[in-house]
Amino acid sequence: MKRVVITGIGAITPLGNTVNDFWSALVSGKSGAKPITKFDATNFKTKFACEVTGFEPSPYFEKAELRKYDLFTQYAIASVQEAVTQAQLDFDSLNRDRIGVIWASGDGGVSTFEEQIGAFNAGNGIPRFNPFFISKRISNIASGVISIKYGLRGVNYTTSAACSASNTAIIDAFNYIRWGKADIIIAGGSEASITESSIGGFNASKALSTSNDNYLSASKPFDVNRNGFVLGEGAGALILESYDSAIQRKANILAEIVGGGLAADAYHLTGTHPEGDGAYLGMRLALEEAEISPSEIDYVNAHATSTPMGDRSELKAVERMFASNPQLSVSATKSMTGHLLGAAGAIEAIACIKAVQEDIVPPTINTTEIDPEFKGKFDFVLGTAKSKKIKYAMSNTFGFGGHVACSIFKKFTD
Structure with missing residues (x-):
């Protein structure tokens, strides 16, 4: 079995849109909760969430491209670019046949689905759908877009295991590399689920906190007064690499997955x-x-x-x-x-x-x-x-x- 190391990480989170900002906020004990701005939550039992703020897609996409990608894919590309940059990956000098992507998402393009079905219903049933509707909403599209962006031809798929999905993707990537079936795999997950159906659905199942007057402190794991989770969004990307590959290209190794x-x-x-x-x-x-x-x-x-x-x-x-x-x-x-x-x-x-x-x-x-x-x-x-x-x-x-x-x-x- 080959040793597997981490050579790059990237993050888009409610606490910051780089790993450094994310980590600094974690260490400082900062809450990412705030009133929902993505839709009018007046009539919902839960009116707050942990939204990503200040995300700007223009460094990653041409303006005309944006209509092709749901927000969960945009978050994915942004986090991966940070990880690839940190890992100093020069794909032209590497064997792209042995570099893969295993990406996770539970909901995929849920906001795209809501928007398109809403427009269909508002149009009295006349089927006028965005030509990118299907490719925007399917949960596997982010892994495909990442591979297309960098020309990576290795193993490529999406894990769908609800809230354990991106950890599953990381473990799968770890296994593929240690088995010798890949040299490098981009693994992680992205989600953009702060939508009417998600908040409404989790409310209906009584999973979300409804502490609207104390939203900053609503998420209180282990506490005797805990009463539900707070929905968040964002993405995290990891570059998993065989130890041999990392040493050969003199990469900076951040940690080992064992x-x-x-x-x-x-x-x-x-x-x-x-x-x-x-x-x-x-x-x-x-x-x-x-x-x-x-x-x-x-x-x-x-x-x-x-x-x-x-x-x-x-x-x-x-x-x-x-x-x-x-x-x-x-x-x-x-x-x-x-x-x-x-x-x-x-x-x-x-x-x-x-x-x-x-x-x-x-x-x-x-x-x-x-x-x-x-x-x-x-x-x-x-x-x-x-x-x-x-x-x-x-x-x-x-x-x-x-x-x-x-x-x-x-x-x-x-």
Whole structure:
């Protein structure tokens, strides 16, 4: 098996549209929540979300091109360009047949779908659709557009595993490279789901927080008063590369990925297993693949969306897996970014990579009283970032349908 390293990262998030801005805001404990501006939310139970602000597509697309791409694809291209630039990839000098793209999205072009169906209904059923309607809305289009932009002919597909989708993409990319089937893969995910149907649908399922008067502190993972997640949007991109390839081209290596566990709860459409069985299995498989013990993990970036049952089931799994590691630091960056659905795993992987690079645990904000069942069990990093030597960091993601994806990042050493 080949070693796999990370040589570039890129981010478009509610906290900033570069990795540096994103990480700085995480360490500062900044909330990305704000009143919804993308549509009139007056009649919705939830009137706030974590929107991307200040995003300007003109550096990435000609004006005439924009009508071809939904916002989730625009976010994807922007995040990938930052990652490619950081990795200093000169594709002309590389074998494009062995460079691929594995990209994730849960909703794809949901805003395009809403706009086109709305226009169809307003036109009394006269079928006047945008010629790019289908290619804008299908969730796999971002991976295709990325490959076309850079001329990459290697493995190319989209993972659709709800909120674990981009972590699944990262793990798939890790596997393809370590099996020797690719040299470099661009992996990650993007989402632009702050729309009427998404907010309305999640409201109907009682998944979203409705703390409209206190939106800045609405996402409070692990807190006894948590009452639902806050919807977010954006993209995260990672350049995964074989160690041999990175060394040969003298790349700057940011971190190493050493394990990935994919599993399922096999329990419920939208709810996680009450004992966290799927989460436990995913973490166990990742640890086994990394060939390390639970005591060696220094930091877990928890999935922790701030839902009453979801947070509890994850913590039960973490307690079961890491009972011998009370010094384990645990935090939930969704308290700041909101929940980016299919893109969540990508930006949380970036948070883990920065954590092992800089020996800093980003905090969970807004949480003031840990669920009594878990108080004192671990080092819950609350309110303020913590300096700590971090060799191994784990990223947990879980999705509707019972999907589980857990990845492990390691501080890079020769």
